[in-house]
Amino acid sequence: MVRYRGTVGGRGFRFDGLARLLGAASPGRSGDALAGVAAGSEQERVAARRALAEVELGRFLAEPVVPYEADDVTRLILDGHDAAAFAPLAAQTVGGFREWLLGADGPGLAAVARGLTPEMVAAASKLMSNAELVAVARKARVVTAFRSTVGLPGRLATRLQPNHPTDDPAGVAAAILDGLLLGCGDAVIGINPAGDGPERARALLELVDGVIERYRIPTQSCVLCHVTTTLGLMERGAPVDLVFQSIAGTQAANAAFGVTLAMLDEAHDAVRRLGRGTVGGQAMYFETGQGSALSAGAHHGVDQQTLEARAYAVARRYDPLLVNTVVGFIGPEYLFDGRQILRAALEDHFCGKLLGVPMGVDVCYTNHADADEDDIGTMLTMLGAAGVSFVICTPGGDDVMLNYQSASYHDALYLREVLGLRPAPEFEAWLADVGLLDAAGRVRELGPSEGHPLLELGAAGR
Amino acid sequence: MSGGTGADEVWTALRARTSARIGLGRAGWGLPTRHRLELQGALAEARDAVHAEFRPERVEGALRERGLPGAVRVRSAAADRLTYLQRPDLGRRLADGEAERLAEATRGGPWDVVLVVADGLSVRAVHAHAAPLLGAVAAGLAADGTRVAPVVLASQARVALGDEVAAAVRAPLVAVLIGERPGLSAADSLGVYLTLDPRPGRTVDAERNCVSNVRPPLGLSYEAAAHRLVDLMRRARRLGRTGVALKAADDPPGGGAAQIPDSNAGR
Numbered sequence: 001m002v003r004y005r006g007t008v009g010g011r012g013f014r015f016d017g018l019a020r021l022l023g024a025a026s027p028g029r030s031g032d033a034l035a036g037v038a039a040g041s042e043q044e045r046v047a048a049r050r051a052l053a054e055v056e057l058g059r060f061l062a063e064p065v066v067p068y069e070a071d072d073v074t075r076l077i078l079d080g081h082d083a084a085a086f087a088p089l090a091a092q093t094v095g096g097f098r099e100w101l102l103g104a105d106g107p108g109l110a111a112v113a114r115g116l117t118p119e120m121v122a123a124a125s126k127l128m129s130n131a132e133l134v135a136v137a138r139k140a141r142v143v144t145a146f147r148s149t150v151g152l153p154g155r156l157a158t159r160l161q162p163n164h165p166t167d168d169p170a171g172v173a174a175a176i177l178d179g180l181l182l183g184c185g186d187a188v189i190g191i192n193p194a195g196d197g198p199e200r201a202r203a204l205l206e207l208v209d210g211v212i213e214r215y216r217i218p219t220q221s222c223v224l225c226h227v228t229t230t231l232g233l234m235e236r237g238a239p240v241d242l243v244f245q246s247i248a249g250t251q252a253a254n255a256a257f258g259v260t261l262a263m264l265d266e267a268h269d270a271v272r273r274l275g276r277g278t279v280g281g282q283a284m285y286f287e288t289g290q291g292s293a294l295s296a297g298a299h300h301g302v303d304q305q306t307l308e309a310r311a312y313a314v315a316r317r318y319d320p321l322l323v324n325t326v327v328g329f330i331g332p333e334y335l336f337d338g339r340q341i342l343r344a345a346l347e348d349h350f351c352g353k354l355l356g357v358p359m360g361v362d363v364c365y366t367n368h369a370d371a372d373e374d375d376i377g378t379m380l381t382m383l384g385a386a387g388v389s390f391v392i393c394t395p396g397g398d399d400v401m402l403n404y405q406s407a408s409y410h411d412a413l414y415l416r417e418v419l420g421l422r423p424a425p426e427f428e429a430w431l432a433d434v435g436l437l438d439a440a441g442r443v444r445e446l447g448p449s450e451g452h453p454l455l456e457l458g459a460a461g462r
Numbered sequence: 463m464s465g466g467t468g469a470d471e472v473w474t475a476l477r478a479r480t481s482a483r484i485g486l487g488r489a490g491w492g493l494p495t496r497h498r499l500e501l502q503g504a505l506a507e508a509r510d511a512v513h514a515e516f517r518p519e520r521v522e523g524a525l526r527e528r529g530l531p532g533a534v535r536v537r538s539a540a541a542d543r544l545t546y547l548q549r550p551d552l553g554r555r556l557a558d559g560e561a562e563r564l565a566e567a568t569r570g571g572p573w574d575v576v577l578v579v580a581d582g583l584s585v586r587a588v589h590a591h592a593a594p595l596l597g598a599v600a601a602g603l604a605a606d607g608t609r610v611a612p613v614v615l616a617s618q619a620r621v622a623l624g625d626e627v628a629a630a631v632r633a634p635l636v637a638v639l640i641g642e643r644p645g646l647s648a649a650d651s652l653g654v655y656l657t658l659d660p661r662p663g664r665t666v667d668a669e670r671n672c673v674s675n676v677r678p679p680l681g682l683s684y685e686a687a688a689h690r691l692v693d694l695m696r697r698a699r700r701l702g703r704t705g706v707a708l709k710a711a712d713d714p715p716g717g718g719a720a721q722i723p724d725s726n727a728g729r
Contacts, residue, residue: 030548164480171480178484181469331643332547367508367644368547368583373501396483396493396501403645405505408483413491445488449468458472 002063004055006047013047018055019065022119023303024048025126027343031291031304031334038303049127053095057086060119066300066310071251072261077117077313086115094123101128101136101354109140113356118249118309121354125305125347133346134386140353142389144321145280146220146241147212148186148424150389151358156421157390158412159322159360160185163401167194169207175395176211177457182409183416183436183443186427187322187360187390188242188285190222194401201225202238209239211457215434218278218426220321222285227259227267234270241276242285242321243267249288249310252298261314268318279426282321287362288312289326290344291334304334305344309351316357322390323357325349327379328365329404338375341365345379349386360390364406373397376407377414384415391415413443481647501646508644513543516581516588518615524593525613530600533579533613534567536560536627540618554622554663561630564614568631573611575603575695576633580619584641584650591652591676591684592639598688599637606696621670625660634659635695642674652676654687656694658704669705671698 004015015021023037025048032038039045061081064074089097089112101109101124125133143151150157162175172191179185189208193201201223208221220241223230227245234240245264246257254260264284271283288311290304299307308325315323325348328341335341345361352359363379365371380391397408415421422428422441431437434454438444446452473485486497493501518535525533539555540546546553556564568576577599579592596613603610611631616623624638635658642651653674657665673690675681698704 034549034551162482164482168479170476171482174476174480174484175482177472177476178482182488333550336548367505367646368512372505372509394482396486396497398483398501398504398646400481400645400647403643403648405646408493410486410488410491410493413488417491446469448470451468455467455469455472458476 006051249307256296582640602692
């Protein structure tokens, strides 16, 4: 076991192993305290950062934080490591890497992405301020496409999330209509079903597919059920655009989700064969979130932010269209308040983008966390500045099925207005075609008695 | 429908189909003042439900009125709300000395089942719905001669605290009535988790059965919830287990929506 040492204010601290060092260096959060991997004091935390700053990046290849023999995510990371892409950084320390990141340009970041491991970017993030996480992530663009293009500079896409407590088709359609009229849905129209049954999922897929077909909307649908359910649906000819799965950063945590890499391989092959995209072929969608490994008792003594970054290594194996952290969903025992949730959102976005993943964020909280709607606004603004690929949007900022608070459709209007961001280009052209943009290119409001063909989506409810 | 029908008319009809906050209109990019304040009101209800103080005497009084006297109070190892929210492990364990006290207070067994009222994440749900639901459940259990231990009222408690309670009371079956995590459309939803032969510290969620959203008149009624629970208890004892196996025989699979592990209902 390698022992790392750091000193602050004349006090020396010792950290036994890289995992211990990373945990102690991490900005404070309730989940790491719960797992017993956090620093015991602020001084210890800074001492850990000083020690971490001196660690050479190559050390992360030599000392896996989760054992290679025990974990297929570790094997995926190390076996897939691109030594040629890593070569320019091989002699860097974590501290030097942080400085290199601050000075690098977009092409420079993209060139090294495959040479970076999740642990390296997680380590760098622990030495960076919130503002630095924004500034570096902004330079790392990851562009993906299916029927719309996500991740272009100056653009912000949205997942329209029209969940309903009983999957009632008219209720779902009503929430889709509301989102479209507010300019949302260009990343995906994605429903979390209330039940995981295949028939229900198929009915929802056909509903959204029908809307997309009828109005010729350049976007994709997704029903977020388990990968095995979606595999079965594809076999039976359901209109599947994207395969969804929740994933985590250790093999055991993925097992708790009931998922293996082999299952994801199979689903990826199947959805690529369907080839339903028009402007691109990326067809996987993943959700992640700090704390999921601890929640599953599968964290191996590693801090939750490092494990979260490892989930992006799983994601990038499948060349996904969309990946987002559901950052505040897990609850205050992992991320206690708005400040911890904001920090995690910026870390997750930064790590995802550096690793080459098309990173979005579900900017959200639960009502037992110490957070409120102002935290949503703060997070959105910082993530918008950081060039987030997409955010989740719900009617009025309230998900009535999952019982948590996320960004609203109105928040998408906000972010696009204050930061001058535009929807995905294909979707923007569609909004113009159907008369929903004003002369300045902003989403306009329908008059109280104004008709519009989209309003017929509400016919089922009448 | 005619293309001439306007947005306002459509929203009026659609609001009947979902509790989602649709068709709110706009003030520039933002919400109209009325809707913004309505949303804040709902958020305030949810937050107050989480942080309200559990008043066991209120539940005791309501239980006495229903002919269920002699409830026993216990505390978890989480000393206060702040600790409770950050340390789920402490909310799953009894405070020092509580197990012995509980064993003493429930000596008159043997018992077939113990019913636990846990504050969980919505004290409001517990204050409103626990006693009426227990009244209905007790009536159902009395009908087939089930021996029910004194009701246990647990503060700063999560679902798995029921496992330690069952061990102390020496009851083979435990039902935990607990306040579920408040959302904006439901701040007072009560859930019930049923576990046979719980093993403190080792029972996993897949070994429990759940009846959720007890919240009349909008959610499940007391009578319907009690009927389901009594039926689940009867079949659990016959089958010798609770959890996925029992559920499979019961209703179609569902509720697996949120794949990211959450802290709903304080598991």
